[in-house]
Amino acid sequence: MDSITTINNALSSSYIKKWSLSHGGDYDIKPISHDDREAVLDLFQHLSSQSRYFRYAHAMSTLPEALLEKIISASTPDDFALAAYIKHPDSDQESLVGISRYVRDANSTRGEFSLSVSDDYHHEGIGSHLMQGILDCAKLNGLSEIYGYVVKENHDMLVLMRHLGYELHSDEDDPKMYIATNQTA
Numbered sequence: 001m002d003s004i005t006t007i008n009n010a011l012s013s014s015y016i017k018k019w020s021l022s023h024g025g026d027y028d029i030k031p032i033s034h035d036d037r038e039a040v041l042d043l044f045q046h047l048s049s050q051s052r053y054f055r056y057a058h059a060m061s062t063l064p065e066a067l068l069e070k071i072i073s074a075s076t077p078d079d080f081a082l083a084a085y086i087k088h089p090d091s092d093q094e095s096l097v098g099i100s101r102y103v104r105d106a107n108s109t110r111g112e113f114s115l116s117v118s119d120d121y122h123h124e125g126i127g128s129h130l131m132q133g134i135l136d137c138a139k140l141n142g143l144s145e146i147y148g149y150v151v152k153e154n155h156d157m158l159v160l161m162r163h164l165g166y167e168l169h170s171d172e173d174d175p176k177m178y179i180a181t182n183q184t185a
Contacts, residue, residue, distance in 0.1 A: 016030055027087070030083060031080070031082060032075070032101075034072050036072050037068065039095070043096045044062075054154040055114065055115075057149065080102055081134075082134055083096055083099055084096070084098035084099070086121070095118075097117065098126045098127060100131055112146070113135075115134075139185070145184060146184065150179075152178055161178075164182065
């Protein structure tokens, strides 16, 4: 399956569309692209140190170039990302406020997910829609399950995972982490 087929599969997801924010305004969820480079860097710079720790499980002050390149190149059946953009009402400007991504395990139908949402937009439904969208895209691209590591202190993410029906299990290798899993079927 090539990148065009992967994106076409993703576009058939019911989550790739315009959504309403709970406090007014709207945002679009769409596949990420190389054009999102500066927006991804801007989102990272606007994450609090706690949000960066919760996302990467260690302190990060800058987003490594190699990771940035992987994020904006995530458009294959094995590595795919969605982006949430808010359009500012007083201009034509958009801001990237969230990213969800999965990376397929080698020779498997399982993949690891990740999620980042701007601190300014927590509790607006963006993380929920991004996670539902990435689960749907994973299914459309042949995965049977996605899983992710969640820091046990990240109460908001744990609430979201439970709300979306993910199973949570303690990580035997790291007592500070849960592994959240969900079947795509």
